[in-house]
Amino acid sequence: MNETLTTADGRPVLRIERMLAHPREKVWRAVTEPEHLSRWYPFRATKLELRLGGKIRFDDGAGMTLDAVVTELDPPRLFAFSTRAPAEMPRESDDLIRFELSPEGTGCRLVFTHVFDDRYAAASYASGWQVCLDAFEAVVDDRPVEPGYPVPSLHDAYVEKFGLDGGVYSDTVDGWVVRFERQLTQPAERVWALLADGDGLGAGGTVPPGFTHGKVDAGTVTSVEEPELLEYAWESGGRTVGRVRWELTPGTGHGARLVLTQTGPAGLTAERHTALRAWKRRIARLAEDLRALPRA
Template sequence: MNETLTTADGRPALRIERRLAHPPGKVWRALTEPEHLSRWYPFTATELDLRLGGLIAFDDGRGTVMDAVITELDPPRRFAFSQRAPEGMARESEDLVRFELHPEGEGCVLVFTHVFDDRFAAASYASGWQVCLDALSAELDGAPPEVRRPSAESHDAYIERFGLDAGSAEETADGWQVRFERQLTRPAETVWTLLTGGSRTDAPEPAVGGPVPRGFTAEDIPPGEVTAAERPAVLVYTWQSAGRTAGRVRWDLSPGTGHGARLVLTQTGPEEADTERGTALAAWRRRIAELAAQLRELP
């Protein structure tokens, strides 16, 4: 399977190619007939009006219903639909899911594309679609599709493959800011517990004016004191340079794409500490990679 993260009309686009030992006509039925589609797709297709502009209704099995509109239909070559957000969830645009079938020998090549907005969700989508396309292959082979959760190892491998572990740096009115955003593989509460001392029952909870728990720090970034703390969502503290407060470090944990929490980490610094900006980029990249590895090792 060949996976790449690219762009389409300025939006992130995940592209996956997979060779299948089945002719396009058979694969087409697995893509467009609800009883087959529901066996390998993430959601159950409760309704599918197979025409251009036709509606598809998906049910996640937990009471959430999502609608989609067929945007391309060229049997047995192209099938695409725009997937709407669930009712009550605000989203500026819709995801686009597209399937292309190219004959090859006695089988075909499936080209799958998912266009979305949240670039930092790409690893979650890639690892999830990998599981789904494995299930599609099983369905085509006549074997029971395996329903399983994407592994943290697969997820984090895509993080590195797509370059989603790299931070960014920008100039600000007061100096500079380094920023990292990463989808994690455990819920915020689990991440917070690990950062504040793991399974230790005597690990102190961070408090304003108190010391910074070691888990929230990085090598070469001397911590000052906590200035804000809200379990399990926010921790802010000052950092030191030459014995003086130079800026702040902020950890934000929020709901992510289903794997776990979304981490946004920022560090600010003054213009005169510009050389420390590069230090911050390297130090936090290492620290967040270490955190991801620790989360993968949890039972």
């Protein structure tokens, strides 16, 4: 797969490269003319002013619109625009979408880049853009566009390729925190049902095995908000030494976003190393189980 994830000015940059068997003048039309762009882009282009500073408006067909501004334009080589999400979808800054076309024999090379803020969304973006670019090639080839959806296995392959499956740790005044964040491929209700496995949960109750990794001595549930949050104490030497917390939020729309944290005291550094290894394996197994479920 010819896709990379880098960083520029502190922001993630997704780059996808494709070879196309058509001159760039034809490809340029598929990128910049609304009737063609709307056939493969995630949203329908209802307005496109092809000039620097020109306004673009996208419509998802379900009542949400997305505004954009042309930031780079050099026909038929370069077209870029920045997009701003609606107010109900706040984010740190505008996304940047960029298409660069260069001649390659009788065809051309497309370099597509997407600059954004949420690094853990990169696998969702990469798998989603693959579907869109497959449709884009169909448009350029004058073929019918087949409906497509991001495949969970492709999504999770990008998670691994981009190194989004690892955890991080930080030192605190009281000890340490291990943290994992991962975009999942199923909604929170399905993830929760898989983790809880039918067990009723309540503060003071037993922690279901799905929420552990087998190497942590789980105490009792301290907080639960189904299907969004579960926190429990963990023990060492018969006493409570820290907390494990599972949080499920909406994420990119492809599924729930998991944020898992485990805290511990400074003296238990071996347990910190165990947590980093064991939670990575546990979350990988969870992702595998979610891939086996029907698409939501």
